[in-house]
C-alpha cells in the first residue's frame with residue numbers, strides 16, 4: 367500500500383523539512399535587515415547600497431530600446447551575441463593585454479552573480495574547499511555552499527591595507543582546497559590588490575595547483591592606482607576564471623549582464639550549466655552592453671571622476687570625525703573603524719539609523735574581520751554625503767561624551 371504524506375499535515379513533513387541542508391545552513395543576508403528598517407523611515411540618507419546612483423548613460427539605454435523596436439525579442443546564442451563577445455575580447459586585450467577567444471573562451475551571463483555560481487558549480491565536487499579572503503562581497507560564501515563546496519574564510523587586516531597575504535592563504539590550504547576566490551577592487555573595503563601581492567598569489571596558486579576565481583567587477587573604478595587583471599600575470603591565465611560585468615562601471619545593475627572568461631575546457635563546463643539553467647542572458651541587455659563597449663568610455667570616466675571626488679570627501683570626513691578610515695583605492699566604498707565610539711559595528715549602524723537616519727552596513731556582515739568597521743557607499747550625491755557626515759558627527763559626539 368502506498369502512503370501519501372501531505373506537506374504541512376501531521377503525517378507529512380513540515381514544509382521547511384524539505385529544504386536542502388546546505389540551503390538551510392546559509393543565513394539570510396545581514397544587509398537586508400537594515401534596508402527593511404530604512405524603508406519604513408522618512409528622510410533616511412542611505413550610504414548602504416552597493417550600486418551606482420547614476421542611471422545608465424542614455425545611448426546605452428537607447429540601444430536596448432532600439433533592439434526591442436527592431437524585434438530583437440528572441441534568445442541569443444547560449445554563449446551570448448558574438449559581437450558582444452568580440453568587443454569584450456578586444457577590451458580585455460586593450461586594457462590588460464590578456465587574450466580570450468570570443469568563440470570558445472568567453473560566456474555572457476546574468477551578471478557576475480550568475481558567473482560566480484557557474485564557476486563554482488563547474489569546479490566543485492561535494493566537500494571541495496574554496497578559500498575566501500574576507501571581508502568580502504556577501505554572496506561569496508553562500509554561493510560556494512550553493513555550489514556544493516565549503517568556504518574557508520581567511521581574514522584580511524587594515525594594517526595590511528586589507529590585502530590578503532600568502533602566509534594566510536597557505537595556513538588555510540588543505541588537501542581539499544580547489545580554488546581561491548579573490549574580489550578586487552574589494553567590496554566592502556575598497557582595497558585594490560597590488561601587482562606584487564597578486565604575483566605572489568599567482569606563484570602560490572601554481573605551486574599548489576589551485577584555480578583562482580577572480581571577481582574584477584570594479585576593475586574600471588580605481589583611483590590613482592592601476593588595476594591588474596589576474597589572468598595577465600605570468601603563468602596565471604591557465605588557472606584563472608575571470609569574472610567581470612557591466613553593473614558597476616556602466617551603471618547597469620538592473621540590466622543584469624556580466625561575463626566569465628576562462629580556458630576553453632572550463633568555459634565549456636560553465637556554458638553547459640548556463641545552457642540548461644539560463645539559456646541565454648537577456649537579449650535587450652546584451653544589445654545595450656554592445657553599445658556600452660562601443661561608446662560608453664567617456665561616461666565611465668565621468669562617473670569614475672565623480673566617485674573619486676566623493677571618495678576624497680567621505681574619507682577626509684570620517685577621519686576628521688575620528689572614525690579612522692583606510693584609504694580605499696577602488697570600487698565605491700569607504701570602510702572606517704568605529705572603535706572611537708566604543709560601540710560595536712552593529713550597534714553603531716543601528717543607532718545611526720534610528721537616531722540620525724543614516725544607513726550604513728556593519729562590517730561584520732562581510733565577514734568576521736570586518737567587525738569594528740562599517741561600510742559606507744559613496745555611490746550617493748555629494749551634498750547627501752556631506753549631510754550624512756554631519757549627522758554621523760552628532761552620533762560620534764554623543765558617544766564620545768559617554
Ligand SMILES: Cc1ncc(COP(=O)(O)O)c(C=O)c1O
Nearest residue numbers: 416477478479503553611613624
Ligand atoms: C564584488 C561584487 N561582485 C559581484 C557583484 C554582483 O554583480 P552583478 O550585478 O554583475 O551580478 C557585486 C554586487 O554588488 C559585487 O559587489
